[in-house]
Amino acid sequence: MIPKSGPKATTRRGALTTLAGGVAAAGLPLWARYSHAQTAAPIKIGFQVHRTGIGAAYGRWYDRTTQAAVKLINEGGGINGRMVEIIAEDDGTDPKRGAEVVEKFTNQHGCDIGFGTLFSHVVIGSAPRAGELKLPYFVVSEGHHVASGKLNRYTLQPGITDVKSQVQAMAPYVASTLGKKVTMIFPDFAFGHDHRDFFTAAMQAQGGEVLEQIAIPPAETSFTKYFPKIPRETEVLYHVMVGPAVLTFVKELGEFFGGQGPALFGFIDSLEAVAIDSPGLEFLENSYFWEGMCRNAQPGQSAHETAYRAAVGVNEQGASLSDPKDVATYAHMFGCWETLHVVKAGMEASGYAGPQDRAKLIEAVEAMTDIPESLAHPQGAKLFNGRTHQVFGHQNISQVRGGQLVRVHTTSIEDTLYPDEVDYTTQAF
């Protein structure tokens, strides 16, 4: 059927009027978007997350902590009145993919900053690209790479302390309480070498000595053959094994000494996301661990930490509220929470409005010094060094008692300080 009344004949004036109206209508959403850009568009934070690869257990908890922090920030009105949007990309815990992800954040997603990387090799592989792309890159790695001056002005670590300050701060307690003659066992790669170098120097400064440094090759699966190298007069055994073989390591160490050996001191990095009462870890009873933040809720836990623990969904044992077998990487993951709050403070101080203000944001963070304990910083007060782009804070030492990690010492911030090795503020943007 053809309709009887066809369309009216088109006049030139009619066509022009319609066209003009159409153009205006089509353009309207663009104007609207433009006028809102300063206020309503979300702040995009590119989150470089280790979802696969060796860092996956950490990545899962870094992700949860990040989501919880963003929820809190958005509930409080966001940053400069804008909501925060997390754009997460898996880097496979691989430095090549890490660099690609940084490019994706900048050139594809249009992120305001990059954030959240943990493993040092991914940080070091990605940081040059972040610097070249002028993307503020907030890492949560605890590596000494930022403060050592290896990276660039766009890379900062304001939410977690670095391994050099952590290790150095352990020496006074170890020397005064556990013993002055130490033997170190560490994996024979960069992470272990950092511990070896920093702790040996720190012990000497305390009048102690490191009797023997036992490096374990990375592919090793059995450790008994290394234990006879531990000198008889050793008072403290310092161990920082990481990776899948760590349970075997602890078990074989326990069998070797049969409860008669030297005091054990380790870094909880070995046992993050692992229940301390796992079968085979009984030998750790009475041994000591460094903890950035104490996994087990301690007596007199601050209200800030209680709120933080609830927000990230972790129970008093340091495991997930929904699955008590899912142990958190509690000693480290606060770094994501605190870093995001530093970003918020920096953006608010600099009046950050968009990527054109990235340099202002970095300058605002560089200007930070004392950071008091608060809900934004539940791990404790911090001291930020704008020249080295590194934050310093209290460290905890806990002892395993009855399968619980009980805090026995908290260091001062002064214990963790060391002379500057770089001044990033002298670098041009």
Add this chain to the structure above:
Amino acid sequence: MRVYALHAGLIVLLFALHFLLPAYHHGNLARVMVLASYAIGYNILFGYTGLLSLGHALFFAAGLYGMGLGIQHLGLAPAPAFLLGLVAGAVVSGGLALLALRTSGVAFMIVTLMFAQAGYLTLLYFGTYTRGDEGFVIAQASRALWGIDLSDPGNRYLAALILFGTCLLLSLWLVRTPFGRVLVAIRENEERVRMLGYDTFAHKLAAMVISGTIAAAAGAGYGLLFGYAGATFASVQYSIFPLLWVLLGGAGTVLGPFVGTLFMFYLIDLSSGITTAYMLIAGVVLVALTLFAPQGLMGEVRRRLWKGLP
């Protein structure tokens, strides 16, 4: 003639894309070209000579560290450092060839894998100089080649194109020379080639050194263009990657390594935008390709469309 037009056409196309692509894909393509150069090196040994190596990461890392350590510890300028990377790749691949070529088949795979693993552990062991698994940054200031800053996106793309174009044309030329024909003949029937009077050991040795040196060029290029050297690049997965790229793109085709690398890069990149289980998508696509295009993408083109494709 058609053959040269096709390959030169790709290089011209890539040059044109330099002016057309948005920043993100422009950066990706620069990286893909460097990695495709690595795959081209791998293809000479695997695709044309029929030797399946599981240790090419050793050669890539030899180039990467030859260049990187040259800059870091010897204070070399980028050009001599790049050359040092090439020399390191040639020496390491020559040395490994002398040992590994005494074996064949599965034993060759195992020997190359083991030596690459030994190389990886050596990098960790000498962490004082190499910074082991953590690696080190190659500073922007030491990446200026004759005054050209290689960290600039435009310069980086063009440098990657020069590296890739050189490797591509070299590979095309090589496989069409009598030497290249002998390599293909070795792949098809080594006994017969030997019977015809060719020194197959010398040919395989040369193929491995050429292959290793191209891989090293890619490694040195990667470090110079992207500013990082780390032991991850010497790990076993970086030996598997070029095998995967070459198989996908088409082993024994000159364009295959590039096509495979590009395909794999965007497969991961796009699927990771859809789901966090992107490895599953990648895996299913790879299985499907293996089922329906067992000779790889360019291998299918050769089978169906253009029998003479080199």
